[in-house]
Amino acid sequence: MAINTKYELKLGAATREAFGKALVELGRTNPNIVALDADLSKSTMTVGFQKEFPERFFECGIAEANMAAIAAGLASAGKIPFASSFSAFMLNKGFEQLRVTAAFPRVNVKVVGTHSGISIGEDGPSQMSVEDLSLACSLAGFTVLSPADEVSMVALVKQAAAMFGPVFIRAGRIKCPLIYAADQTFTIGKAIELVSGTDVTLIATGLLVAESIKAAEALEAEGISAAVLDIHTIKPLDREAIAKAAQKTRALVVSEEHLVDSGLGVRVAQIVSETTPAAMEFVGVVDTYAESGAPDELLDKYGLRAVNVVAAAKRALARKKAGS
Amino acid sequence: MLKTSDPTELAAISKKMRRQVIEMITEAKSGHPGGSLSAVELLVTLYFDVMRHDPANPKWKDRDRFILSKGHACPILYSVMAECGYCPADQLNTLRKLGSIYQGHPDVRFMPVLEASTGSLGQGVSLAIGMALAAKLDKSPSRTYVVLGDGELQEGQIWEAAMFAGFRKVDNVVAIADNNGIQLDGFTKDIMDLEPLADKWRAFGWHVIEVNGHDIPALQKAFAEASSTSGKPTALIAHTVKGKGVSFMENNPKYHGQAPTLDEEKRALAELV
Numbered sequence: 001m002a003i004n005t006k007y008e009l010k011l012g013a014a015t016r017e018a019f020g021k022a023l024v025e026l027g028r029t030n031p032n033i034v035a036l037d038a039d040l041s042k043s044t045m046t047v048g049f050q051k052e053f054p055e056r057f058f059e060c061g062i063a064e065a066n067m068a069a070i071a072a073g074l075a076s077a078g079k080i081p082f083a084s085s086f087s088a089f090m091l092n093k094g095f096e097q098l099r100v101t102a103a104f105p106r107v108n109v110k111v112v113g114t115h116s117g118i119s120i121g122e123d124g125p126s127q128m129s130v131e132d133l134s135l136a137c138s139l140a141g142f143t144v145l146s147p148a149d150e151v152s153m154v155a156l157v158k159q160a161a162a163m164f165g166p167v168f169i170r171a172g173r174i175k176c177p178l179i180y181a182a183d184q185t186f187t188i189g190k191a192i193e194l195v196s197g198t199d200v201t202l203i204a205t206g207l208l209v210a211e212s213i214k215a216a217e218a219l220e221a222e223g224i225s226a227a228v229l230d231i232h233t234i235k236p237l238d239r240e241a242i243a244k245a246a247q248k249t250r251a252l253v254v255s256e257e258h259l260v261d262s263g264l265g266v267r268v269a270q271i272v273s274e275t276t277p278a279a280m281e282f283v284g285v286v287d288t289y290a291e292s293g294a295p296d297e298l299l300d301k302y303g304l305r306a307v308n309v310v311a312a313a314k315r316a317l318a319r320k321k322a323g324s
Numbered sequence: 325m326l327k328t329s330d331p332t333e334l335a336a337i338s339k340k341m342r343r344q345v346i347e348m349i350t351e352a353k354s355g356h357p358g359g360s361l362s363a364v365e366l367l368v369t370l371y372f373d374v375m376r377h378d379p380a381n382p383k384w385k386d387r388d389r390f391i392l393s394k395g396h397a398c399p400i401l402y403s404v405m406a407e408c409g410y411c412p413a414d415q416l417n418t419l420r421k422l423g424s425i426y427q428g429h430p431d432v433r434f435m436p437v438l439e440a441s442t443g444s445l446g447q448g449v450s451l452a453i454g455m456a457l458a459a460k461l462d463k464s465p466s467r468t469y470v471v472l473g474d475g476e477l478q479e480g481q482i483w484e485a486a487m488f489a490g491f492r493k494v495d496n497v498v499a500i501a502d503n504n505g506i507q508l509d510g511f512t513k514d515i516m517d518l519e520p521l522a523d524k525w526r527a528f529g530w531h532v533i534e535v536n537g538h539d540i541p542a543l544q545k546a547f548a549e550a551s552s553t554s555g556k557p558t559a560l561i562a563h564t565v566k567g568k569g570v571s572f573m574e575n576n577p578k579y580h581g582q583a584p585t586l587d588e589e590k591r592a593l594a595e596l597v
Contacts, residue, residue, distance in 0.1 A: 056461065065450075066450045066484035069454065070450045070453050070457070070485075072454060073456075073458070077455045096444060100441065101440070105440065
């Protein structure tokens, strides 16, 4: 297997911790950065910013709708607000406000949803967000980011602050494998090919990127050459990279910690159907809400593991072969 | 632009604004005359006397800001802003037509001189708080005024915002309730009564002023009181008449969201001379 990154998958920080760190660093260099939270600052990790810049931190209490629109007001008056909560609350409770006060007038708001997906674990499905990418992508004009590890999160949070326009950033609760070296460069809207391969392309976002790298290793052991693409930007999606992968391997697996029928997979399928036909398989949460349990147990039970990506790759390859 | 504290001049401008509102909505064949007419003196007093703003420099950093949270009343906002020189008066009759800057509800994409896009009720106080917090961070004297419908106060987000501003002492925000007593489906007291409204705002930590929303000297006094109130945001409960100035529209829920016919326009304009 040709691995384009030199790095082993050792455990790094949670992406929410990386967000908190990046926010503090941004606060030190740009006085216009402000932060808002809805009584979850110790969980979303905005607490570090709050400690260092109390005058620029706005605790909104448990009122996400109000928080979203206050953030829009701050942005309209020249600030660069980062509003954060659990992804499930930020988008579901703040959606209408994000639509009317942020997306529609296209203000410079940054929205961060932490504890996304089912890997939040024991708290259970009311706190889990399996539809946040879908909701964020349906906010016209929003840029939607879903970094896979701490290095990409720090870099992309800073890029989100540097660009003008509304951005949603998806973060997770649990510590996750470190994929990138500190000197890796990222560009919003440009996918990263982590592993090169010729038989099948494993496209993934968030936690499923590391699982897809492990899947590529397992496939290689069986003589199957799998490429891995990290889609850290869900919108705008890297059309060129996806079309190229479809053309090159003619078999794709899209994996995400999200409902399969409304997340990254369907958006990739749209590009594939418009460009180069390919056999496609999808790994994700299938039309259900999960349950309480340890994160690892849940990822196993709901089929979001390397083994599931491997099985999906084999199904895609079988169809590719049958079709050729 | 003309700035004046003379109530007679402000009343004359108000009458002109009412005529324009009637003409615009009649020409558009749809729109919301009742709630536009109830808010005329509120906007005229703010834009021509109270607010610090400069149409020649609309993005002046220290300007006072205005948000029409009850966005459906935009004909009066467009008329007043055109009279100030922010936007062309000769295009007011393109209201709601394809390509017009005068959209059916305020839209900053078409009118960058607006402070906010509104139309989905309940969001203006939160937006105003955001702008007011930015002003405090910038040590700017800028104040933010937001006009709300009374029916709009049924939205839960209003009270999330009221709780925030009261608790955080956001005293550079003035929320003005255009308390005309009527919403689309009928009288507010029958749909979802808001009383005791002043007590509600007080309970959330606001300084409350009740005023006749058509009495210009009383409004001038109320806004001065709001400006000199520190440590608390101000809620100005403006008692108004829906459809004010046109006899057959006054207090009639029918004209919440119905355009005048050509005959009604003629009768209305005859009363506004």
